[in-house]
Amino acid sequence: MNDDERVMIVAVVDETFDIARHHGFYPSPISYERATEPASYLALYRTAPQSAITHYAPIEDRFEDGGSHADIDWFDRLIGSRSSDETAMVFRLGDLTPLDRPVVNDTDGVRGAWYATLDALEAATDLSELEP
Secondary structure (H helix, E strand, O other): OOHHHEEEEEEEOHHHHHHHHHHOEEEEEOOOHHHOOOOOEEEEEEOOOOOEEEEEEEEEEEEEEOOOOOOOOOHHHHHHOOOOOOOEEEEEEOOOEEEEEEEEOOOOOOOOEEEEEHHHHHHOOEHHHOOO
C-alpha cells in the first residue's frame, strides 16, 4: 500500500466529528497503535445514527499534546475517558471532504483503526469492502 494514499479510518462520535470539522484536529490516546502508524489521510466513520464513513481529510501534521491544543476543553472528554494516557497524539487535519456517497455499515462498524487506500475508500459503498 502506497503510504501517500494510505487512509486511517477511525470511529467518531458527534463531538469528535465536530472538533475535526470546526477546529481541524483529531486526538488519539498516545498508547493507541494508530498514534504512530503512517497515514496521509484520516477518514471518519460516524457512529449512530449515520453508521457510515462520511468524510476524510489530509493529515497535515501530528504532535503530542496534553490538552493545551485549541481553545476548547477536549482532553478529559476525548482522551481521559478512554485511557490513562497523560498525552494525546493530535492529528492536524486539512479541510474535511465529504465522500460522494457514504460508505455504509453492513458489518459491526469500525473498531480500532482500519487502513485502506484513498482509491479504495472512494470506490467502496459498504464497510465490508474495506474491512481489515
